[in-house]
Amino acid sequence: MVRIVKRIAWIAGCLLLTVAVVWGMEARECADCHTDTSIIEEGGCYLYIDPVQYSRTAHSEVGCPACHKSVTDDHPDDGTRPPLPSRTICGDCHEDVAKEYRASAHAANADCVDCHNPHRVRPVAAVSGFEMNRVCTKCHDPKEVSRTHGVWLPQAELHIEALPCITCHTGSKNYVITFYILKVEKHGGAMTKVKVAALEDLKGIVSGKLGTLVDADGNGTISLAELRAFNASYRKKGLELWGMMTPEHVSHSLETLDNRWDCTFCHASGPSAMQTSFLAFPEGQGSYRRVPIERGAVLDAIYGTPDFYMIGVTRNRTLTIIGLIIAAAGLTVPIGHGSLRLLTMKNRKRRK
Template sequence: MHRNIRNLTFRLLALAAFFALAMVSAVQAMESEDCLMCHGDADMVGDALAIDEAKFAATLHGEMGCTSCHMGVSDSHPDDGVALDKVSCSDCHFDVEQEYNAGIHSGMAGCNDCHDPHAALAPTEVSGYDMNAMCANCHMISNTIDSHERWLPQAGLHIEAVPCITCHTGSEDVVITWYLVKQKKAYGDFVLVTPEELSRLAGDSDIFSLIDTDGSGKVSLEELKAFNSSREYRDLHLVGMMTPEEVSHDFQILDNRWDCTFCHASGPQARQVSYVAFPQDDGTIARLGVEKGAVLDALNGTPNFYMMGATRNKTMNIIGALIIAGGLVMPIGHGTMRFLTRKNRQGGGH
């Protein structure tokens, strides 16, 4: 009997503990929702404290919840009048802070000067243009072009095609990412296509089907060529940027980036991993892998991206060879005829 009582007591305690944990989890799940009831409305809290719910939900910070960083907030906030302690990013990102402090930016800017903690995304979820927009908050594009033109040919084109962190940090695994833009004419004269615009073009289908027509989840060279030559999408262009997969925060002036071969390496292996980026409603980008060889095919595969030393095109190679051959016909032919008829000309001279 005593054993039955002990078993019953143990079961009741275990059941109570389970419900207690469930209640705690429910409270934790509701905390972010409670916060966003106010902070999701700029009219209530002001622009400085307003949070875009969709963008926040797409981040790892959003999955962790508000109180993971703002641990001092009470149930009666803000009526309790207690100011929240400033959040230190290094509590979680200690290695990033150490890396950043070793670079030339150390002491010049804090994490929040470049990153919105309520919209912080992984490098593969951020476009190269958004990466450069962070830098442009302090480094004006015009000044950046002027300073690079002192040594870098076509500085504007380089800055358009390469995020700053690709050259000014030790970021690794550089790939070519293609972005959908409108009215590409000159440096800065383009607009990234919005998710809404892509949705209108796709109709009832998902936006990936605009290029990935067979729904395989990978863009083939034939699909890429079909998109680039389509009259239906003649106002859209794919523009490539050399974006890193693994980002470093150690900002430096790196010697090897002065070497043109860092990007313009010859041969078919140079920068051959590429993706097409599709903007999402939550501010992220989703990517589809492209069949190897797109970077090489400058005429049909990637007409808006040319990387000397790594880009090739069979058709252009043949045309170039024919032009060279045609140019040699006249001097070689003329010289040959003169050689073969030299005796006749000599006899006619007597």
């Protein structure tokens, strides 16, 4: 009797194993062809999925067939193009986000896949603020956005480079300052080219281990002293830090919030705000790894982050005074653009 039970258990085990192997193979097989560059010649580059990028997504764990249910066993020899997953498929697993987004007026303008490539999704902290904005500027011409916003927002271009659109256009929460490393190239005279440093750019400039760039002692936190040391040595080599005010928690209720007209929502909220900051290191393939910066270091405009001035927040006398003016006037309308430019001339950042 015991032997028969054992035998049945053994057969059942074999069957399960076979199912598991076949199942696993199915997922692996999709990748075999679709992550091989030869598929580009075969059918076009849209068929190619970057394996490194894909393997970093949480979606690689759910597997291709979870979303591509209609791909047949005979694919691609069945002579038919498998239909793409429905545009509402995301809601199957992201119910809350889908519900929130569907309730916003913007749901009529764009679907999830217009803003997210399902084969490249990453946690918010690994996405740069610049990329968050590229998502929007695919459809909203950045020049037009600067023009319309410039009517009431001084230095609209600077603001948009220092704020993801979603900071003002969603009720996202828990803002922090995230610094990205910029590479500044001088081509003689006034010609300067500024871009976000990629991993490859840093490899060319930094001697020694990349992990200890800025975080010199490699303890996983950046101190004010380390920020100063970075500025002292790397600014000469063309590396600068660019701060953006990014949300930790992203809401999908796209809207125009009334209090974002109010300059004091961000400025003049006093040095207690925005003390949490991170430095985002490029990891390649457009992904970032964040390292926390000592609390409050960002507010030290002179030594800590010379290229970041949050008027009213940063510890800098002139700028604090402007912040107080903004606060006192409760300004929701631009103050004389010219005078602001003048006052902040010395401090203003180079444009990208």
